[in-house]
Amino acid sequence: MEISGKKALVTGGARGLGAAAARHLAEQGAQVTILDFDAEKAAQIAGEIGGFSLQCDVRNEEQVKESLAAATKHFSESPRIIINCAGIASGARVVTRDGDVSTALFRKVIEVNLLGSYHVMSYGAAAMMDLPALDNGERGIILNTSSAAYEDGQIGQAAYAASKGGIASMCLPVAREFARSGIRVMAIAPGLFHTPMMEGLPQETVAGITANIPFPNRLGAPSEFGKLAADIIQNAYLNGSVIRLDGAVRLPPK
Numbered sequence: 001m002e003i004s005g006k007k008a009l010v011t012g013g014a015r016g017l018g019a020a021a022a023r024h025l026a027e028q029g030a031q032v033t034i035l036d037f038d039a040e041k042a043a044q045i046a047g048e049i050g051g052f053s054l055q056c057d058v059r060n061e062e063q064v065k066e067s068l069a070a071a072t073k074h075f076s077e078s079p080r081i082i083i084n085c086a087g088i089a090s091g092a093r094v095v096t097r098d099g100d101v102s103t104a105l106f107r108k109v110i111e112v113n114l115l116g117s118y119h120v121m122s123y124g125a126a127a128m129m130d131l132p133a134l135d136n137g138e139r140g141i142i143l144n145t146s147s148a149a150y151e152d153g154q155i156g157q158a159a160y161a162a163s164k165g166g167i168a169s170m171c172l173p174v175a176r177e178f179a180r181s182g183i184r185v186m187a188i189a190p191g192l193f194h195t196p197m198m199e200g201l202p203q204e205t206v207a208g209i210t211a212n213i214p215f216p217n218r219l220g221a222p223s224e225f226g227k228l229a230a231d232i233i234q235n236a237y238l239n240g241s242v243i244r245l246d247g248a249v250r251l252p253p254k
């Protein structure tokens with residue numbers, strides 16, 4: 001699908017990979033709505049790219065529905081491009097060293113990363129289905145963000161890996177379901193990118209992580225994520241699969 005002139009919606013677009021994807025789409029001529037928990041930063045990025053922003057907690061189904069309606073009203077058409085980047089990476093052992101067990105963090109990570117993406121994907125696709133098909137039969141594309149941890153999750157990443165594994169696993173069944181509507185579903189599984197999410201980690205941890213990246217031996221640049229997102233959108237034959245974007249990294253157990 002050609003990006004120029006299309007309406008796009010990016011969750012988690014206030015910073016990191018989502019902001020990079022939003023910028024890249026805007027540079028290619030898309031009209032971008034950013035949905036993010038962080039209203040102030042979302043408005044700032046939207047201002048920089050001539051887009052529109054809305055505060056939304058993707059866990060909240062009603063807010064997602066209302067935000068999609070507001071984005072559609074603002075740009076006079078439902079988005080044909082949806083990129084789900086909103087996510088959190090909180091980690092914890094299943095059983096702590098003291099023998100304690102809690103399901104609170106597991107629940108929260110699944111709710112934000114998996115259920116949040118599901119909310120935006122499902123309501124976004126329902127709206128896309130009402131749009132006329134483009135010349136090649138396409139109506140739109142949903143691009144979800146998984147993680148390399150969906151295949152090689154580390155100790156402490158049970159919740160995160162499960163959420164990202166869910167995103168990867170639903171890609172094919174949903175692409176199959178939406179095929180009759182001309183809506184593609186893809187996922188990117190990033191390795192380790194230089195975003196505020198990574199900046200939260202101790203420097204030794206980041207140095208250790210970087211040492212394991214074969215080539216290029218550095219963290220990924222968010223612009224490289226934005227570029228792959230655009231490539232996927234433009235290539236109509238990519239559908240139902242997960243692409244690792246990771247410099248050949250395979251995460252060690254810890």
Ligand SMILES: NC(=O)c1ccc[n+]([C@@H]2O[C@H](COP(=O)([O-])OP(=O)(O)OC[C@H]3O[C@@H](n4cnc5c(N)ncnc54)[C@H](O)[C@@H]3O)[C@@H](O)[C@H]2O)c1
Pocket residue numbers: 011012013014015016017018035036037038056057058059084085086087088089112113116145146147148189190191192193194195196197198
């Ligand atoms: N950075 C990496 O190395 C990396 C690697 C693999 C996967 N990912 C995934 O890529 C996505 C983006 O990561 P990032 O590094 O840019 O993260 P980030 O923390 O820099 O940005 C995430 C954004 O999501 C927003 N957000 C969080 N919870 C939300 C909610 N409930 N509702 C709405 N918005 C919410 C935050 O406000 C923030 O703007 C995430 O899904 C992450 O799991 C990142």
